[in-house]
Amino acid sequence: MNTFRNFITSIRSFLFETGELAFFAGRFFKEVFNRPFEWKEFARQCYHIGNKSLFLVAVTGFIIGLVFTLQSRPKMIELGAVAWLPSMVSISIIREIGPIITALICAGRIGSGIGAELGSMRVTEQIDAMEVSGTNPFKFLVVTRILATTLMIPLLVIMSDAVALFGSFLVENIKGDVSFTLYFDEVFRAIQFSDFFPATLKTFFFGFAIGLVGCYKGYYCKHGTAGVGKTANAAVVEASMLVFILDFTAVLVTDIFTS
Amino acid sequence: MEPFNVQRIKLGIFILTGTILFITGVYFIGKKQNMFGNTIELFAVFNNINGLKPGNNVRYSGINVGTVNEINMISDTVIVVTVTVEKEISRHIKKDSKCAITSDGLVGSMIINIIPGTEKSQKINPGDTIFSLSRIRTDQMLQTLSVTNENAALLTAEMLKIAEGIDDGKGLIGAIIKDPAITEDVRAIITNLKNTTNSSNLAINQLNKILTSLDRNDNLIGSLRDTTLAVKVKNIINNVEVSSVQISQILKQLETTISETRQTITNAREGKGAINYLSNDPTLVKKIDRTITHLDSTILEINQAGIQLNQNLDALKKTWLLRKQFKEEKK
Numbered sequence: 001m002n003t004f005r006n007f008i009t010s011i012r013s014f015l016f017e018t019g020e021l022a023f024f025a026g027r028f029f030k031e032v033f034n035r036p037f038e039w040k041e042f043a044r045q046c047y048h049i050g051n052k053s054l055f056l057v058a059v060t061g062f063i064i065g066l067v068f069t070l071q072s073r074p075k076m077i078e079l080g081a082v083a084w085l086p087s088m089v090s091i092s093i094i095r096e097i098g099p100i101i102t103a104l105i106c107a108g109r110i111g112s113g114i115g116a117e118l119g120s121m122r123v124t125e126q127i128d129a130m131e132v133s134g135t136n137p138f139k140f141l142v143v144t145r146i147l148a149t150t151l152m153i154p155l156l157v158i159m160s161d162a163v164a165l166f167g168s169f170l171v172e173n174i175k176g177d178v179s180f181t182l183y184f185d186e187v188f189r190a191i192q193f194s195d196f197f198p199a200t201l202k203t204f205f206f207g208f209a210i211g212l213v214g215c216y217k218g219y220y221c222k223h224g225t226a227g228v229g230k231t232a233n234a235a236v237v238e239a240s241m242l243v244f245i246l247d248f249t250a251v252l253v254t255d256i257f258t259s
Numbered sequence: 260m261e262p263f264n265v266q267r268i269k270l271g272i273f274i275l276t277g278t279i280l281f282i283t284g285v286y287f288i289g290k291k292q293n294m295f296g297n298t299i300e301l302f303a304v305f306n307n308i309n310g311l312k313p314g315n316n317v318r319y320s321g322i323n324v325g326t327v328n329e330i331n332m333i334s335d336t337v338i339v340v341t342v343t344v345e346k347e348i349s350r351h352i353k354k355d356s357k358c359a360i361t362s363d364g365l366v367g368s369m370i371i372n373i374i375p376g377t378e379k380s381q382k383i384n385p386g387d388t389i390f391s392l393s394r395i396r397t398d399q400m401l402q403t404l405s406v407t408n409e410n411a412a413l414l415t416a417e418m419l420k421i422a423e424g425i426d427d428g429k430g431l432i433g434a435i436i437k438d439p440a441i442t443e444d445v446r447a448i449i450t451n452l453k454n455t456t457n458s459s460n461l462a463i464n465q466l467n468k469i470l471t472s473l474d475r476n477d478n479l480i481g482s483l484r485d486t487t488l489a490v491k492v493k494n495i496i497n498n499v500e501v502s503s504v505q506i507s508q509i510l511k512q513l514e515t516t517i518s519e520t521r522q523t524i525t526n527a528r529e530g531k532g533a534i535n536y537l538s539n540d541p542t543l544v545k546k547i548d549r550t551i552t553h554l555d556s557t558i559l560e561i562n563q564a565g566i567q568l569n570q571n572l573d574a575l576k577k578t579w580l581l582r583k584q585f586k587e588e589k590k
Contacts, residue, residue, distance in 0.1 A: 043266070043267055043270060044266065046270050046274075047266045047267070047269060047270040047273075050270065050273050050274070050277075051266075051269050051270060051273050054273065154277075155273065155274060155277030155278075155281075156277075158277050158280045158281050158284070159276065159277055159280060162280050184287075188287040188288055188290070188291050189291050189316075189323075191284075191288050191291075192288065192292070192314050193285075193288055193289070193292070194314075196284060196285070196288055200281070
């Protein structure tokens, strides 16, 4: 009976949180078009989210491209389809691996960062102080961060894709003696706009989801400093989950429109 | 903490790099799909497009020259595919070119292959239609393979029968393989062939020696290789030929003469002609002899009469009656 009650409580809690998140998103869309815009804070957040994540994302992308090609190559040679390796790797990276890996890394790094930052501001009553002083904390803290993640994550994904393809090219060049021109000619021959645009478009949603969850968790952080850690953790988990759900939805929608 | 301006510059570089990468990607993908180049639109007509999709490549003589734009089904047997082809390449495509839908490798996507037309034909214009070659489909291939398999099975069964027959010693091949006497004969033939081969080798060696000696000048044929001598010999042969012709003519004449002589002799023997009388009648001979004697004396008398006549004429010339007449004749 207790288990059932716990299950019901969880469902209620999940639905409550979903509703709150939707309300939070609605408030964001309401505030984003209201003046004045916090350009300075927005630029600062862009710098922290974009520039500061670039190295991590680039290294991860490079290793992914390298490893993916190294792992696929023997099997492709066995099948006699090694010439298709650039096409296969590029489609995989641009369509799926690049966006999802970058989004997950950003969910871990940025989502937790935003959650912890806003959470600590909430528990130390800095947000309350801002409200008292007449500053709109939602506009200053939340809108800028969500906008920054929404715009910066697609750029990070593009860079990560480029670096991953370069890593893949290095393996092909060293192991298979394929030139730069030939490799990227094969890559761009294989990729269609139907691969590139939906993959890029979904990264905006990934960025929005990461920013939204991070901000929501931090903005409504409770239970003091202990709650900050939990908030950061919950922000990462929920943002990652949301990224996967969005990815699945994007793939379904793309499949409907392209097939 | 970095100064805010430095942060902005770094952020600007980051955003610029990302945007450039994005635009580069879009440009190259679009370029591969002939979106930015100078292109023309053509139509290709098929009755089966074998899974061709918009965006698939169009190849001309193995070069990627365009992409498939649109596929429209006009009727249950006519499908019109709109393709975009680079204008630069399109000037090489002739109006009588044909197109076929093929697979880009075993596991590749479908492509339209434009097969070049004849040199005499005019170049293609925008909006022209290229007709397709009928392509053998997989099911047709499998159908043909099935027939081939059935034939192969029949053939194998027949081969098996033949093999069994051979094994039983039936027929010529069976006899050759199974009959020991034939085997011995074959062995003997092979031995003879070996001997013949050896003899042939020896003969060839001898022939080679002779041929080698022909290259030297110490024999007649070798000498003939000398050009001057060869010319002389040719002249001699020509002369001999001319002589032989002349001899031939003489021989013919001689033959005629002999024939005539023979006829004369035959006539004489048969008592025909004057020779018979001359040779067989002594009275005639005597008469001829007497006649010749009389003829001699008569000629002598005529000569004497002529001399006397000349004397008389000289005397007449000197007479006064005829002197004037002779002088006028003389003038």
